[in-house]
């Protein structure tokens with residue numbers, strides 16, 4: 315069976331715009347100008363299906379250090395591999411990742427044995443429609459563009475001033491990630507969630523401890539202990555806030571959830587998933603975008619000269635280094651994905667970090683280039699689970715933080731004597747980024 319599932323078109327202009335039907339998709343790709351389509355057609359699946367090649371040469375330390383050469387080799391061989399080191403089928407072509415996002419009947423988000431469910435509870439991210447939709451709808455308008463414009467934008471600006479002041483007070487040599495991007499993103503998320511009884515430091519600790527739990531494949535007891543402690547703290551903070559927010563409603567997620575007939579277990583799980591997914595990604599994309607621009611002074615000059623390009627620089631950064639590099643799905647039946655046979659119950663890794671650098675869609679995909687032809691990237695996912703915080707991330711990073719940064723810190727530059735370090739593959743970003751300014 316070929317994968318041509320029912321498709322819910324993603325709402326985002328940057329995601330999900332290629333048709334799911336292989337014939338239609340081939341027609342769209344063929345219609346793209348030749349210089350915009352690299353070699354390796356994504357839809358040449360008229361031959362008999364193959365079994366997935368085994369990529370026993372892939373190692374986790376190498377993925378963590380720099381996954382992109384690995385992804386390049388995998389994409390050139392086949393769109394799907396069995397990877398013993400990660401105990402999953404890794405899906406690396408754009409077309410295959412996109413097809414998965416559009417077919418939740420075959421590629422379920424409700425993975426069995428999910429560590430995320432153990433660490434955070436059963437959130438919307440691990441449910442399929444119709445159960446998923448109930449949870450997703452429960453988030454109401456908190457994360458939507460109208461509420462951002464009317465309410466959150468001013469709060470993000472105030473938070474940005476505060477954490478830029480703190481960065482300036484630290485002085486040149488400060489770390490862009492830990493002295494600015496992380497507390498800024500955490501404080502924004504604290505207010506979005508409605509944790510008026512907690513600090514941004516709490517949010518950072520909760521987020522990291524629970525994320526470590528979701529990735530605890532080694533079953534390390536210490537990691538579980540920290541993750542469970544963070545989860546219990548979040549439960550207590552929610553229990554504490556709900557009565558207050560019922561009397562004093564605001565625009566936060568928790569305030570909206572407090573008055574809905576949603577089981578407390580779902581509220582807790584969804585908030586924990588949002589703490590895990592709504593903090594590190596804006597932090598990472600902010601640092602990656604600034605790092606990329608500081609490493610490409612010609613593109614930085616273009617952005618500074620034309621403020622509309624902040625949004626373009628942000629989006630190119632999400633394509634170039636997808637902050638969520640891989641997420642899981644599980645097949646509900648035997649299937650054929652872009653010519654590769656996959657058994658029922660197979661655990662897949664949808665590798666957005668690889669799909670976003672597929673030369674079948676992006677010219678010179680390994681380069682950061684804000685002037686590249688606009689194509690839909692997959693960095694925010696697609697289909698039912700298309701990122702609910704896309705507009706929040708764009709607002710806090712591209713609209714608020716970036717223009718203010720380059721204005722406030724003239725001569726902002728990387729420290730030539732103390733190099734920035736990036737790492738990760740399931741989540742990827744800068745883990746160290748010392749900066750200087752005039």
Ligand code: HEM
Nearest residue numbers: 438439592595596599638641693694695699701702703707
């Ligand atoms: C640049 C920043 C961000 C990126 C790249 C990103 C990426 C993603 C991706 C790829 C997914 C889908 C994962 C899957 O299908 O398994 C997702 C889902 C989600 N994201 Fe984001 N995200 C970002 C920021 C945010 C923010 C700031 C928030 C909240 C404040 C947020 C909330 C969510 C939620 C609630 C979901 C689950 C949606 C659902 O299951 O229907 N995200 N995100």
